[in-house]
Amino acid sequence: MSARTPVLVVSQVDDPTADSVIDELNRRRIPVVRLDPGDFPERVAVRAQLGPDGLRGDIRTTTRVADLERIRSVYWRRPRPYAAPVGLSEQDARWCREEARYGLGGVLATLRGAHYVNHPWRNRDAEYKPAQLAAASNCGFDVPSTLLTNDPRSARAFVRRHQSVVYKPLRSTDYQDSEGRALTVWVEEVEPTSMGSGVSHTVHLFQKRVHAVADLRVTVVGQEVFTVRIEGSPGLDWRRHYGELSYRSIDTPGHLAHRVRTYMESFGLVFGAFDFGVDRDGRAWFYECNPNGQFAWFPEPITQRIVSAIADRLQYAGEHLDP
Structure with a gap:
């Protein structure tokens, strides 16, 4: 593969994980084009024409140009949402954002011959917690008893039955206080008395608590699996x-390595970060x-080690890396 074919990194500017991979690709002298769909249309332009041979054209940022036919790999990280020009009415802005999502987003997801880590549509499918938990159970993981509901009575009954229950957000959605400061919704233990009318406002995920002595990431x-044992957390x-x-890096138990690979195949993923809680009996419980x-x-x-493995995937477009 020509050294001039670039890796396309789709992410926002503030992304240390993407930065570390880009640094490694730069060290290897692999050209990189980085863009954030949130910069479109102000600082990103697309020209794509469909012909008998597929899409041709280019995508331009303020500093780089990427030929749509010459992108070797796509590292899809954490782009900002699609935007619209300032000054539009809310209805016009919403229309522009959706057109950008399905237009530019469709082009970025249809690069012929490019190796995706991960393809954005595979990311989307694998982000749904109910689908994750069902797939994990099918793959043989131990999954804590879980309730998804907007019914306060069902939530209270679940908490009483299992006694020690946690609430988990279904997605890491942006949330801010009245002064615009970012807030995080953490995993928290709940009591039956806290199951008020607010439960009915949306779907909540309640799960039997795993009394973990350690966690695994x-x-x-x-096909490479990196397992880290995490200890010392003073909180839930x-x-x-x-x-x-x-x-502490540890050897991945054989049964766990087999199951995570099976899980990855079920969603068509190249990259995945699994979280497990390890109880006092050494049993690893799937979280997400x-x-x-x-x-x-x-x-x-x-x-x-992880950076090098991802850079290998992007540099060699996934070729000759898996048995």
């Missing part, structure tokens, strides 16, 4: 305590698989 890149949601945790999970917060030796 299992990152999969193609270890993501709130990054600086207080210990991280983020098809676009972060890893740049790991200590550098752990991060670099």
Whole structure:
């Protein structure tokens, strides 16, 4: 493959995980074009023409040009939502955003011969928590008892039955306080008395709590599986305590490696970040698989192994990497 065919990185500017992979590709002298669909149409332009041989044309940012026929791989990370020019009415802006999503988004998802990590439509399909949990059960993982409901009575009954229950958001959706500061909805333990009328406003996910003594983050890149044991969290949601945790690379148990690969195949994923809780008996309970999970917060030796594996996929377009 020509060294001049670029890797297209689709992500926002503030993305340390994408930055680390781009740095590695730059070290290997692999050309990179980075764009954020949220910059369209102000700082991104597309010219795509469909002919007998498929889509031809290019995508331009303020600093780069990518030939649609010469993109070797696409690293689809965390782009911002599609935007509209300022000054439009809400109805016109909404129309422009949707046209951009299905127009530019359709072009970015239809690059002939490009290797995607992951394809955006595979990411979309794999983001739904109910689908994740059902697939995990089918793959043989241990999955905590779970209730999805907007019925307060069912929620209260579930909590009473299992006694120790947590609430988990179904998606990491942007949420801000009255002053515009970003807020995070964490995993929290709930009581029957907290199951008020607010439950009826939308679907909630309640799950029997796993009393974990450690957590596992299992990152999969193609056929490579990297498992990190996480210990030392003083609270229920270890993501709130990054600086207080210990991280240790461990060998992935054979049965776990087999199941995560089966799960990945079921969704057509190349990359996935799995979270498990390990109970006192050493049993690993499936929490979720983020098809676009972060890893740049790991200590550098752990991060670099994952970065190298992703860079290999992008550099070689997935060829000759899997048995």
